[in-house]
Amino acid sequence: MATPSETSPPDAARRAATVLHRVFGYESFRDRQEEIIGHVIDGGDALVLMPTGGGKSLCYQIPALVRPGTGVVISPLIALMQDQVQALQQLGIRADFLNSTQDPGTRHVVEQEFRSGELDLLYLAPERLRTEATLKLLDDAKISVFAIDEAHCVSQWGHDFRPDYLELQVLHERWPDVPRIALTATATQATREEIAIRLKLAGARLFVSSFDRPNVQYRIVPKNEPKKQLLQFLRTEHPGDAGIVYCLTRDSTERVAAFLTEQGIAALPYHAGLNAGTRAAHQARFLREDGLVMVATIAFGMGIDKPDVRFVAHLDLPRSVEGYYQETGRAGRDGLPATAWLAYGLADVVQQRRLIDGSDGDLAHRRRLASHLDSMLALSETTDCRRTQLLAYFSERTAACGNCDTCLSPPEVWDGTVPAQKLLSTIVRLDRERDQRFGAGQVIDILLGRKTDRVAQYGHHELTTFGIGTDLREAEWRGVVRQLLARGLLAVVGEYQTLAITADSGEVLRGDRLVMLRRDAPMPKAPRSGRRSTAAGADAGSALLEAAELSAADAAVFEQLRAWRGATAREQSLPAYTVFQNATLRAIAIARPATLAELAEINGVGEAKLAKYGEAVLDLLAGVNEP
Known part of the structure; x- marks a missing residue:
């Protein structure tokens, strides 16, 4: 689209603005887009961290249209390449892709168009760069820019590692004069450092935009009959809206999708156990139809460009804050109000600990997984602004947002030291006096003085702690267990995931450590406008309201x-x-x-x-x- 004489720095900036308006229909750039685009047009390498919906794609599409040659986009999203290319073609951009879904004749046509300079953008799956044929093809044409999308896939610290991404350093080695731009929506300091090393981008300029998505309301609720909770959430706040519901297992996605369908909500399952044709058909329906709910494992979602996803719900605790942020970022890409809703309970903690204990890899790997989970638990149990804690995970500081559950309905904090001592004492007595360990249910029955068959069978009604916890209800005791687990004051161990004290439990038992716990308050019905209710968020909330409401x-x-x-x-x-x-x-x-x-x-x-x-x-x- 451009000739060498057209890309001098002043003229390049003008052409970038012209392309933005003429091709994409926008009057001005957002955030750091203009700075990033100018840097790449001038031939510089870049590592770009920008939230989902922040406009990352323009950061390589416009340089590809302004610089001479064809932009090559490396993307792991084979199932979405056709949709991405069709969206570009709707804009009048000459785009195409090469991947394993095409027949040889189609691939030959695309290769000839690329060689003859008839394409503005070519999408490739990363595994194709392992073949000498693809490398020779890229040698045969003028390349304007290499874009490495979903760059976090190169990092084994991240949440979506892809081995093929480790081979992408060949881009720098074989075409050192072609600028490269690596982009991702989520990367902690450790992840971004690994991206830079593995992709040989140590000299690249780093662009970090705010990770904040002010239009997304973050809410985490205590889990209590989660399917019914989800149904109420959808009926009262998002009737007829498109959204994604994430579940941990394949079976649960099938069950939840069937449940929603029975309740009159159009829903489809998506998981790796479905055959490729079914997955493709379900994904296509979600992208093309209004108001469809996709119930999925984390196998679904990366690269989904559907802008009007109004909610992302989690029925199981995500494994990491990075994964949670990436998944919730699929809501509200159009900037209009959206909801990130999570139902979370004690069983989630036990289940995730069990998965970590049984995972492949060495001790260091399991410790890394445990660290990720601890951060997710801290976010779930915080009494402070969730958005503040979420952004702090990515090293970004911000004031309380006024648009999350803990801001809209601050939880009560209470002194749980004595209940914690009662619970830990019961576990100690089971272990030391009787050489026994049990799960939360048995321990809570003992505290509540319930002489169940199992309590009687093991003689647990004879323990000195039997019946000393009647001041709390069962749900409150489960909350105590959950929060002690989250803080490392309690552990789940062994094949049967029984409760055990930790090295820090002694401080609580001796009275040397105060244990303040959160008491969840009922969440008022959130207004569909997403208006913020505090002074900190008033201006942004008003803008969202004006954008969302029509006469x-x-x-x-x-x-x-x-x-x-x-x-x-x-x-x-x-x-x-x-x-x-x-x-x-x-x-x-x-x-x-x-x-x-x-x-x-x-x-x-x-x-x-x-x-x-x-x-x-x-x-x-x-x-x-x-x-």
Whole structure:
């Protein structure tokens, strides 16, 4: 798209702004996009950390369009490449891909287009770079930029390690003069250092945008009949919305999807145990249909560009904060209010500890997994602002957000030292006096003075701690166990995951350590607008409210535009959002442009889409405006 003479620094900046408006339909860059794009256009390498929905793709797409040659994008998302390419083609960009899903004839055509310079962007799976044929193909054409998407996949510290990414240092070795840009939405300091080392990006400029997603409301609730809790959450806060529900196991995804379907909510399962055709069909439906709920394991989601996902729910505790952030980041990519909802309980802690104990790898690996889990538990049990703690994990400091559950409904903190001593004392007596260990259920029955068959069988009603815990209800005792586990004051051990004291338990038993616990308060129904309720978040909340709410008349126009978009997308077998995103349709519904020139001023309406869909949109609006 560009010639060498067109890429001098001043002119490159002008061309970048022109491409942003003409091709993508946006008036201005966001956050650090302009700085990143200018650096890459000038030939610099970059490591970019930017939250999901922050506009990472523009950071390599625009340099590929401005610099001479073809941009090569390395992406692990084979199942999504076709959708990504179709979305670019809708913008008038000459894009294509090469991966194992294509027949030899199709691959030959794409290779010839690449060699002849007819492509602006070519997507490749990382494993293709292991073949000499692909390396020779890349030698045969002018390459403008290498983009390494989902760069955290190179890091064994991260949450989605892919061995093929370790081979990508060949890009620097074989094409040292081609700028490289590595991008990811999640990376701690350890992860980003490993990315730089493994991809030979030590000299690259680091760009770190804020990890904050102010439109996403973070909420963690005590788990109590989670399927029913999920159903209430969907019916009261997100009826008819598209969303993702994450479960830990394949069986649970099937059960939850069936449950939601029985309750009249359109839901599909997705996990690695389904055959490839079924997974592809379910993914395609989720991308193309409005209001569908995908119930999935973590096998689903990376690279999903669907902008109108209104919620991400977790029915099981994520293994790490990085994974949690990555997964919740799939909600609200359009910037409109969205919810990250997690149901979490004692069984989650026990289950995750069991998975760590039984995992492959050496002691250092298991310790790393335990460290990740400890951070996730700390986030789940915090009495402070969740967003503040979440961002602190990525070394970002911020004030209380006013848009998470602990800000909207601060939990009560109470002195749990005596209950902790009672529980730990019971475990000590079981272990020392009787050489026995049991799970939480048996210990709580002893504390509550329940002479169950099992309590009687082992003579536990004779323990001095039998019945000393009747001041708390069973649910409260389970909360005590959960929080002691989260703080390392209690452990689960052995094949049967029984309770045991830790090295730090002695401080509590001796009275040398105060144990303050959280008491979860009932969460008030969250307004669908996502308005923030504190002074700290008032300005951002008002902006979100204005973006989300439409007048009755505008809402009716928006629904007509959405119906038109759906029909148009189905005719072309495209995801609806690749025609126009919801934010663009909302802006059109409010502005009611009467001419192509006025429509071109709407954010998200570039030249290609204006030419393709402009008249149809104006015809629809003319019918709406007729008396």
